[in-house]
Amino acid sequence: MISAYARIGHFHAAIDCFNEFLSTSILQSDHYTFPPVIRACGNLDDGRKIHCLVLKLGFECDVYIAASFIHFYSRFGFVSLACNLFDNMMIRDIGTWNAMISGFCLNDKVAEALEVFDEMRLKSVTMDSVTISSLLPICAQLDDIIWGVLIHVYAIKLGLEFDLFVCNALINMYAKFGELRSAETIFNQMKVRDIVSWNSLLAAFEQNKKPVIALGVYNKMHSIGVVPDLLTLVSLASVIAELGNFLSSRSIHGFVTRRCWFLHDIALGNAIIDMYAKLGFIDSARKVFEGLPVKDVISWNSLITGYSQNGLANEAIDVYCSMRDYSNAVPNQGTWVSILTALSQLGALKQGMKTHGQLIKNFLYFDIFVSTCLIDMYGKCGRLADALSLFYEVPHKSSVSWNAIISCHGLHGYGLKAVKLFKEMQSEGVKPDHITFVSLLSACSHSGLVDEGQWCFQLMEETYAIRPSLKHYGCMVDLFGRAGHLEKAYNFVKNMPVQPDVSVWGALLGACRIHENVELVRTVSDHLLKVESKNVGYYVLLSNIYAKFGQWEGADVVRSKARERGLKKTPGWSSIEVDKKIDVFYTGNQTHPKCEEIYSELRNLTAKMKSIGYVPDYNFVLQDVEDDEKENILTSHSERLAMAFGIISTPPKTTLQIFKNLRVCGDCHNATKFISKITEREIIVRDSNRFHHFKDGACSCGDYW
DNA sequence: CCAATGTCGA
Numbered sequence: 185m186i187s188a189y190a191r192i193g194h195f196h197a198a199i200d201c202f203n204e205f206l207s208t209s210i211l212q213s214d215h216y217t218f219p220p221v222i223r224a225c226g227n228l229d230d231g232r233k234i235h236c237l238v239l240k241l242g243f244e245c246d247v248y249i250a251a252s253f254i255h256f257y258s259r260f261g262f263v264s265l266a267c268n269l270f271d272n273m274m275i276r277d278i279g280t281w282n283a284m285i286s287g288f289c290l291n292d293k294v295a296e297a298l299e300v301f302d303e304m305r306l307k308s309v310t311m312d313s314v315t316i317s318s319l320l321p322i323c324a325q326l327d328d329i330i331w332g333v334l335i336h337v338y339a340i341k342l343g344l345e346f347d348l349f350v351c352n353a354l355i356n357m358y359a360k361f362g363e364l365r366s367a368e369t370i371f372n373q374m375k376v377r378d379i380v381s382w383n384s385l386l387a388a389f390e391q392n393k394k395p396v397i398a399l400g401v402y403n404k405m406h407s408i409g410v411v412p413d414l415l416t417l418v419s420l421a422s423v424i425a426e427l428g429n430f431l432s433s434r435s436i437h438g439f440v441t442r443r444c445w446f447l448h449d450i451a452l453g454n455a456i457i458d459m460y461a462k463l464g465f466i467d468s469a470r471k472v473f474e475g476l477p478v479k480d481v482i483s484w485n486s487l488i489t490g491y492s493q494n495g496l497a498n499e500a501i502d503v504y505c506s507m508r509d510y511s512n513a514v515p516n517q518g519t520w521v522s523i524l525t526a527l528s529q530l531g532a533l534k535q536g537m538k539t540h541g542q543l544i545k546n547f548l549y550f551d552i553f554v555s556t557c558l559i560d561m562y563g564k565c566g567r568l569a570d571a572l573s574l575f576y577e578v579p580h581k582s583s584v585s586w587n588a589i590i591s592c593h594g595l596h597g598y599g600l601k602a603v604k605l606f607k608e609m610q611s612e613g614v615k616p617d618h619i620t621f622v623s624l625l626s627a628c629s630h631s632g633l634v635d636e637g638q639w640c641f642q643l644m645e646e647t648y649a650i651r652p653s654l655k656h657y658g659c660m661v662d663l664f665g666r667a668g669h670l671e672k673a674y675n676f677v678k679n680m681p682v683q684p685d686v687s688v689w690g691a692l693l694g695a696c697r698i699h700e701n702v703e704l705v706r707t708v709s710d711h712l713l714k715v716e717s718k719n720v721g722y723y724v725l726l727s728n729i730y731a732k733f734g735q736w737e738g739a740d741v742v743r744s745k746a747r748e749r750g751l752k753k754t755p756g757w758s759s760i761e762v763d764k765k766i767d768v769f770y771t772g773n774q775t776h777p778k779c780e781e782i783y784s785e786l787r788n789l790t791a792k793m794k795s796i797g798y799v800p801d802y803n804f805v806l807q808d809v810e811d812d813e814k815e816n817i818l819t820s821h822s823e824r825l826a827m828a829f830g831i832i833s834t835p836p837k838t839t840l841q842i843f844k845n846l847r848v849c850g851d852c853h854n855a856t857k858f859i860s861k862i863t864e865r866e867i868i869v870r871d872s873n874r875f876h877h878f879k880d881g882a883c884s885c886g887d888y889w
Numbered sequence: 890c891c892a893a894t895g896t897c898g899a
Contacts, residue, residue, distance in 0.1 A: 219890050251890040282891035317892045352893045383894045390895095418895040454896040485897040518898040525898085553899050584899065 215248045222252040228260050247275065251283035258287030282314045294322050298331070311338070313347040320353035324360035332357050346373070352380045359388030379413050387419045395426040414445050414452055421455040425462035428718075433463055437472070447477055454482045461490025481513045485522055492526040495754070495845055498768050500526040501535070517551055524557035531843030531870065533565040534764040550578055556588045563592025566841050566868055566875070583609075583617045591623035596875045597884060599631025606640070618650050625659035629666055630874055630885075637663040658687040665695020670704060686717040690725065697729050705729055709738070713745055720751045721846070724806075728850075732803040739806070758822040758844045762833045769825040772817075778829060785828040786819050793858040801851040823852050823869060831863060839866040847871050857881050 218238060225231040235253060243249050250273060257266040266287045273280060281304055288297035301319055304311060316339045323332035336354060344350045351374045358367040367388045374381060382405045389398035402420055405412070412420070417440055424432045437456055440446060446453050453476045460469035473479070473487050484507045491500035504523050507513055515523075520543060527536045540558055543549045549558075555578035562571035575589045586609045593602040606624055609616060616624075621644045628637035641660055644650045652660075657680055664673035673692055677684050689712040696705045709726055723746040730738035759768045769776065776782060790798075805814040818824075823844055830840040848856075848871040860867045861881035869876045877884035 215890080222890090246890090248890040253890095255891065277890080279890040284891090286891060312891090314892045319892095321893080349893055356894065378893095380894050385894095387894065413894095415895045422896075449895090451896040456896090458897065480896095482897045487897095489897065516898090521898045556899075 215243065215246045218243070218249050219252040222249075222256050225256065228262075231256050231260075245274065247273075247277045247280050251277075251279040254280065254283040254287050255290075258283075258290045261291060263287055263291045263293065276309075278309065278312050278315070281309060282312070282318060285315065285318045289318060289322060292325075294326055297322055311342060313344050313350050316342070316344055316347075317349040317353040320350075320357045324357055329361045329363070332361065346375050348374070348376055348378060348381070352378075352384055355381065355384040355388060359384070359391065362392055364388060364392055364394070379410065379416070382410055383413070383415045383419065386416065386423075390419045390423050390426070393426070395423045398423045399427065414449050417445070418452050418455045421452075421459040425459040428463060430463060433459055433465070437468075446472075446475065450476065450478055450480050450483060454480075454486050457483060457486045457490065461486065461493065464494060466490055466494050466496065479511065479513065481516050481519060484511065484513050485516075485518045488519065488522040488526070492522055492529065495529075495757070497526040497529040498759075498766065501530075501532075517548060517554055520548060520554050521557050524554070524561045528557075528561040528564040529843070529845070530759045530766050530768070531565050531841060532759075532761060532766045533562075533567065534761060535766070536561045536565060552579060552582055552584060555579070556585050559585065559588045560592065563588070563595065564870065566870065568592060568596050568598075581614060583614055583620055586614055586616070587619045587623050590620065590627060594623055594627025594630055594874075595870070597630055599627045599633045599636070602627035602631075603633070603636050603640075616644075616648060616650075618644075618653060618656070621650065621652075622655050622659060625656060625663060629659055629663035632667050634663060634667050634669070654682065654685045654688060657682075657684065658691045661688055662691040662694065665692055666698060668699055670695055670699060670701055674704065684711070684715075686712060686715050686719060686722055689715065690722045693722070693725060693729065697725070697732070700733075702733050705733070709742070713742070718751065720746065720753055723751065724753065727806055728804060731806065743806070754846065756822050756844065756846045758826040758842050760826040760830050760840065760842055762830065767826070767829060769822045769829065771822040771825075772820045773822070773825060776825070776829070778832065781832050782825055782828045783819075785832050786824060789828070789831075789859060789862065790815075790819060792862050793855060796858065796861070798855060798858045801854065804849050804851045818849075818851050818855075821849055821852050823848055824855065827856070827859060827867065831865075837864050839868065841868045842870070844869065844871045847873055848876065853883065857883055 218234065222231060222234060225234065231253075238244065238249055250269060254266040254269055257263070257269070266284065270276075270280065270284045281300065285297050285300050288294070288300065297319070301315070304315070316335060319335050320332065323329065323335065339345055339347075339350050339354075351370050354370045355367045358364070358370065367385065371377070371381060371385050382401070386398055386401045386405075389395070389401060398419070402412075402416070402423070405416075417436065421436055424436060436459070440452060440456060453472060457469045457472050460466070460472065469487060469490050473483060476483060484503065488500045488503050488507075491497070491503060500522065504519070507515070507519075520539070523539060524536065527539065543554060543558070548554045555574070559571045559575050559578075562568070562574060571589060571592050575585065578585070580586060586605070590602045590605050593599075593605065602624060606616070606620070609620075621640060624640050625637055628634070628640065637660065641652070641656065644652065644656070657676075661673045661677055664670075664676060673695055677688060677692060680688070689708055693705065693708050693712060696708060712722060712726060723742055727739040727742040730736070730742065756771045757768050759766050767776070773779075800815050800818055802811060802814045802818075805817050807814075807817065809817075823842055826842045827840060830842070834840070848869055853876070856867055856869065856876075856878045858881065859865075860878040867878040869878070874885070
């Protein structure tokens, strides 16, 4: 009875039952009575009392009870107590050894656990399936596949290779190392499988970004009648999010709701929030979030990142503020990473600096991911010097930090410095990864460093054996194209060993626009439209180019194609920080409290600009309307609203910094030059591509943006 | 007695 209560998780009932047993039973308690009770103990004191009782009753040499206590003390972090118990035992059985291994594992003492394993080997203690399945998860933690394989071999030698628990642990171990074929082989060879086996295989494919195969696993288990459980749905939700399957997301939500599983498990709710957020249904994500009976830090983080990744950085910050003010969830590494990412998107320097202060207080300052985000935040908010000094202050042994500082220099147009940093990274012995080269190549292309870029590309394959991905090819095409070597860029695309994707064609298209090569546009556009893409940006770029060359039918084709594929234009926004507060403007926005003043300032500016030679470029207006309406549309672009707001809200000649989610419009780029001249201000615009410095009627990146 | 699967962030 005690054991039954403990097994189903009714620990209090188990303890009550035990007390009743002690007070009423004439039977002597034995070594079957105690272990379930010890397992049921929810706090240290209860366990201690039982331990005293056990000693009084003379059970101190009982191996079953000792194993329970070793496990018990380890559960509460008193692994040294557990050790003492273990060391003082005259006779140990396999359960005792296993309990000690699991005790070390519970406390993340991987090396000690493996020492116990070694001792067992040396003393010829025969291991069982429990030993093996406790040890396997450690190998993944150690990041050492040699240990994993070694233990696998041991399992075979012991005749445990078809044991259910061992196999499940093996599937998980191989999956963590990305060895999916091995994981699948184990699964296929199993004589008996349970729900854990299926879930493990499903998660293996999901976590290694193979959602299609993962879905296949699910369909298979469904077709042979295996009933999915809560954990199946957690993985399935991630699979559906990755596949971008809108309909299935609703079915999953319904399935979970009908079974009331939200009440039983936070992780499942979190997975559904994340699924909706990744599919862009941020409102549904919010509803699920609000409906959760209990929320943990991951629930909050999921919603924050959801908003942030859907371009709603301001909303992400709002969620974070509610978390801080109305919940007792403690922000963790993930929270800070999400917040800093959102702040960098918005260019919210002041709030970012405040966050920096909080991180110092929370000792998270030296966390590699958090500090990388801080570097990125300073860089993206225009404080490159601060980013660099912070970089040298925090640990930078990992490529992640170097990638951040290199990419920031690229964004600011300092290609040579980026290359210099890369060389420094090499000399410090930090191994670059594929992202390092993306940052580096794009830094070179923004600064027109063709030779340096080619050098990097070659180095990547020859020295570091990194096979170029489509992103790298895209960067190279951009490098050649932007520098005016269109022929070379096109040949490069034709000779690629892999099928070019939208980003590669898009890069070539961008080059065609800059260098006004109409003939090539046709070819590129044919290819571009053939490749499926969810990125509307390329369609907009293409129709802009057709419009620019006066080829209206071409523009129409592109627009109808975009409509046919159900793509909606991403709303453009720009933000500006005034008095420590961020204001976000959407194109055409008329709801800002200072709306009247902003538009009147813009009319005023436009008149002055025209008098010194500004001519609006209507090619950037895709709607087919009259010219004066086109002018209105250009004037209400988000970057101009933000700029006008900055002008009326700050003292004369103050530098303005504008942050934009999309690429800055060509006409706005031109207009900003005039505005910088008229207002005698330095204006810095960071768009999705790079920083633009406007001063005295000119821009740091010349005529082409 | 002792053992296995899942959610966010980079």
